[in-house]
Amino acid sequence: MISKHPDPQALVEYSSGTLALATSIAVTTHLQLCRTCADATSSLNNLGGDMIDQAEATPVSEDLLQKVLSSIDEEPTKNADHNRTRSSVVDDVAHALPHYVRALLPQGSLQWQFLSPSLRVATLSVGEEENELALHRIKAGGKAPEHNHAGQEITVVLTGTFSDEEGIYQPGDFIVRQPGDVHRPMAAQNEECICLSVLAAPIKLTGINRLMNPFLRFSPS
Amino acid sequence: MIHSLRMGNDSKAMQKIPDWNTYLLKVGTSQDKAAFGALFEYFSPRLKTFLMQGSNLSAENAEELVQEAMTKVWRRAPSFAPTQASASTWIYTIARNTRIDWFRKNSRQDPLLFHAEDLYGDNEEASPYSTLAQLRSTVSIHEQLNELPQEQSEVLNIMYFKGLSGQQTAEALAIPLGTVKSRIRLALKKLRVGLAVTGGNSGQGTNND
Ligand SMILES: [Zn+2]
Numbered sequence: 389m390i391s392k393h394p395d396p397q398a399l400v401e402y403s404s405g406t407l408a409l410a411t412s413i414a415v416t417t418h419l420q421l422c423r424t425c426a427d428a429t430s431s432l433n434n435l436g437g438d439m440i441d442q443a444e445a446t447p448v449s450e451d452l453l454q455k456v457l458s459s460i461d462e463e464p465t466k467n468a469d470h471n472r473t474r475s476s477v478v479d480d481v482a483h484a485l486p487h488y489v490r491a492l493l494p495q496g497s498l499q500w501q502f503l504s505p506s507l508r509v510a511t512l513s514v515g516e517e518e519n520e521l522a523l524h525r526i527k528a529g530g531k532a533p534e535h536n537h538a539g540q541e542i543t544v545v546l547t548g549t550f551s552d553e554e555g556i557y558q559p560g561d562f563i564v565r566q567p568g569d570v571h572r573p574m575a576a577q578n579e580e581c582i583c584l585s586v587l588a589a590p591i592k593l594t595g596i597n598r599l600m601n602p603f604l605r606f607s608p609s
Numbered sequence: 610m611i612h613s614l615r616m617g618n619d620s621k622a623m624q625k626i627p628d629w630n631t632y633l634l635k636v637g638t639s640q641d642k643a644a645f646g647a648l649f650e651y652f653s654p655r656l657k658t659f660l661m662q663g664s665n666l667s668a669e670n671a672e673e674l675v676q677e678a679m680t681k682v683w684r685r686a687p688s689f690a691p692t693q694a695s696a697s698t699w700i701y702t703i704a705r706n707t708r709i710d711w712f713r714k715n716s717r718q719d720p721l722l723f724h725a726e727d728l729y730g731d732n733e734e735a736s737p738y739s740t741l742a743q744l745r746s747t748v749s750i751h752e753q754l755n756e757l758p759q760e761q762s763e764v765l766n767i768m769y770f771k772g773l774s775g776q777q778t779a780e781a782l783a784i785p786l787g788t789v790k791s792r793i794r795l796a797l798k799k800l801r802v803g804l805a806v807t808g809g810n811s812g813q814g815t816n817n818d
């Protein structure tokens with residue numbers, strides 16, 4: 389039996405802002421289609437709100453309010469890279485992607501590579517060494533080659549359905565495969581299946597200072 | 610559904626915490642600077658503590674982030690909807706996203722292709738689902754947090770307040786990751802955070818609403 393949702397640890401990390409960026413993209417995509425996990429995440433955010441309420445007050449500089457008030461009087465300055473529009477979205481798959489995934493496309497289109505006659509992959513860069521984010525596209529009725537992975541793999545179905553030895557997966561389903569799991573996904577007969585996947589680099593982590601969270605970088609304490 | 614726990618501590622807590630939702634609504638609807646000043650006075654010193662603890666930031670950097678977060682609070686106030694999140698929770702998410710982006714900016718060369726709010730925003734500002742969750746306000750979750758066994762609340766405190774991942778929390782407490790996972794699971798059950806049934810059949814129940 390396999391879960392089709394992020395585990396509680398992942399939801400807490402998502403809510404507390406410590407989940408890797410690539411994984412957070414997968415979780416966000418799941419939350420848009422899963423009411424239960426979206427509700428759980430809202431409840432978890434209340435924990436963060438409570439922590440703020442309970443936090444000790446560390447005095448701030450006397451002029452800080454004034455600084456904020458003068459910056460809000462200025463025209464809101466949006467970050468240039470934030471507003472960069474991806475003008476030419478030609479690829480039909482790219483066009484249908486969630487906006488936060490589309491924002492990662494260098495030219496507004498995807499570079500598809502054939503891995504087998506029925507499987508194509510396009511990798512996306514999130515600037516993390518620890519994870520690789522990719523889109524997989526399996527032809528209707530197509531079978532992906534049997535594969536194994538060195539690191540954990542998360543898959544979220546975007547469109548279509550696929551199945552493997554353990555189940556049938558539909559849009560929004562969040563599937564975690566551990567290193568060593570061998571499986572052979574197959575798309576449904578009537579429809580192409582597109583998935584988002586996060587493949588963790590097979591890195592052995594030792595000691596707290598090596599545990600660099602890719603989303604939050606801590607100075608060694 | 611509403612909390613049935615003892616009210617002793619919390620009636621005090623409620624008195625201590627004014628209705629920040631109303632203040633924030635005033636900022637959003639009429640750019641009320643007095644209301645913003647009150648919010649600033651309450652939240653800024655708390656955000657500073659949160660940011661310093663959660664990220665080993667210097668006091669100076671933490672103030673920069675407080676300034677950035679509180680500026681966002683002003684600008685975004687028109688989109689604040691108390692049916693979706695309380696003021697404290699809403700401000701928490703802004704501070705968290707500000708912190709995430711600050712770390713991303715400082716750990717890479719290339720420009721950010723999107724900001725944390727672009728990723729989180731869809732769920733936190735537009736979720737049609739969160740009204741029910743919001744009924745369990747931060748005040749009621751606070752009661753329940755106090756009821757948790759210390760080893761469970763400790764894990765959540767470290768993850769939220771110190772900004773550590775589950776794996777880092779395990780390292781910090783010198784316990785196995787599996788223990789962290791089970792404490793989280795038990796805590797969430799006690800906090801009545803509804804979790805999807807994992808494993809199970811091919812029914813796909815939770816996704817087909
Ligand atoms: Zn779910």
